[in-house]
Amino acid sequence: MQLTANIQNYHFDHILLNAAGVMCQTTTELDTVLASDYTGAVVTKSATPTLREGNPEPRYFEIPNHLGTINSMGLPNAGFDYYMSYVSEKQTTKPIFFSVAGLSKQDNLDMLHQLQDSDFKGLIELNLSCPNVPGKPQTAYDFETTEQILSEVFTFFTKPLGVKLPPYFDIAHFDMIADILNKFPLAFVNTINSIGNGLVIDEVTDTVVIKPKSGFGGIGGPLVKATALANVRALRQRLNSSIKIIGTGGVTTGRDVYEHILCGADLVEVGSQLAIEGIDVFERLEKELADILTEKGYTTLDDARGQLKTIS
Numbered sequence: 001m002q003l004t005a006n007i008q009n010y011h012f013d014h015i016l017l018n019a020a021g022v023m024c025q026t027t028t029e030l031d032t033v034l035a036s037d038y039t040g041a042v043v044t045k046s047a048t049p050t051l052r053e054g055n056p057e058p059r060y061f062e063i064p065n066h067l068g069t070i071n072s073m074g075l076p077n078a079g080f081d082y083y084m085s086y087v088s089e090k091q092t093t094k095p096i097f098f099s100v101a102g103l104s105k106q107d108n109l110d111m112l113h114q115l116q117d118s119d120f121k122g123l124i125e126l127n128l129s130c131p132n133v134p135g136k137p138q139t140a141y142d143f144e145t146t147e148q149i150l151s152e153v154f155t156f157f158t159k160p161l162g163v164k165l166p167p168y169f170d171i172a173h174f175d176m177i178a179d180i181l182n183k184f185p186l187a188f189v190n191t192i193n194s195i196g197n198g199l200v201i202d203e204v205t206d207t208v209v210i211k212p213k214s215g216f217g218g219i220g221g222p223l224v225k226a227t228a229l230a231n232v233r234a235l236r237q238r239l240n241s242s243i244k245i246i247g248t249g250g251v252t253t254g255r256d257v258y259e260h261i262l263c264g265a266d267l268v269e270v271g272s273q274l275a276i277e278g279i280d281v282f283e284r285l286e287k288e289l290a291d292i293l294t295e296k297g298y299t300t301l302d303d304a305r306g307q308l309k310t311i312s
């Protein structure tokens with residue numbers, strides 16, 4: 001069974017990879033994802049220009065009964081130069097996604113200028129959707145600012161660039177963000193980031209479960225699957241075919257991966273379940289996916305992509 005994908009001239013031997021933020025903050029974690037026989041690529045933790053400790057702990061919590069996770073990490077990362085050294089020195093045939101998440105437009109432009117001027121040969125993901133930095137709204141909910149940033153970026157940026165989007169919840173918003181994204185030569189969009197500013201309460205103590213932002217944090221895992229699928233599907237229907245889609249959100253089984261593919265995802269990322277299960281999740285998911293495709297009579301993944309049926 002061929003479980004491969006392409007974005008521009010980048011080839012992925014497997015369609016699964018880590019979601020930014022999970023198992024990708026240190027060189028050891030990045031190496032673990034790269035070394036898996038079942039990952040097609042690795043994404044680095046979203047970088048800011050300099051190291052950040054992130055928000056106070058507890059800042060990550062697994063919701064009981066396998067419902068998902070809540071996090072308010074607050075962009076802890078080792079700083080742009082650390083990830084730049086990693087990608088410069090790493091010998092690998094797998095594509096690397098370098099994720100950046102500046103706290104201002106200027107931070108993003110500065111990091112993208114450095115990536116443009118570097119020897120980095122991978123793909124770049126501009127994270128416009130971090131929900132967890134106190135006082136900083138999720139950029140991609142501000143359509144005007146998003147368009148302005150991309151306009152400035154593409155005055156100088158020629159490497160393969162994609163954006164990490166927050167979930168949208170209204171058809172009008174799907175239309176609006178797609179109209180903006182279609183104006184630019186994006187290589188991909190990645191949808192969705194966590195659903196921002198959820199709240200989880202401990203039933204014994206009646207207390208929130210994470211400390212930052214009085215308990216508000218990004219929701220991931222099974223709770224977000226329906227929203228993730230809707231965003232993959234809605235964007236696939238609206239974006240130029242040259243813009244590939246990375247589906248992220250709610251993947252705990254091969255069936256979930258398959259549903260992302262049915263909605264039009266080219267690659268599929270695993271966040272919460274990777275944090276919970278560890279690196280072996282990729283082997284399990286790929287095998288479960290292959291079994292489903294075989295059972296349905298598909299011989300390649302490409303035949304299943306986008307084949308979601310509706311009721312006439």
Ligand code: RRO
Binds near residue numbers: 072075101133
């Ligand atoms: O570090 C975080 O708190 C974080 C980020 Br940058 C993001 O993009 N998504 C998320 O759920 N957490």
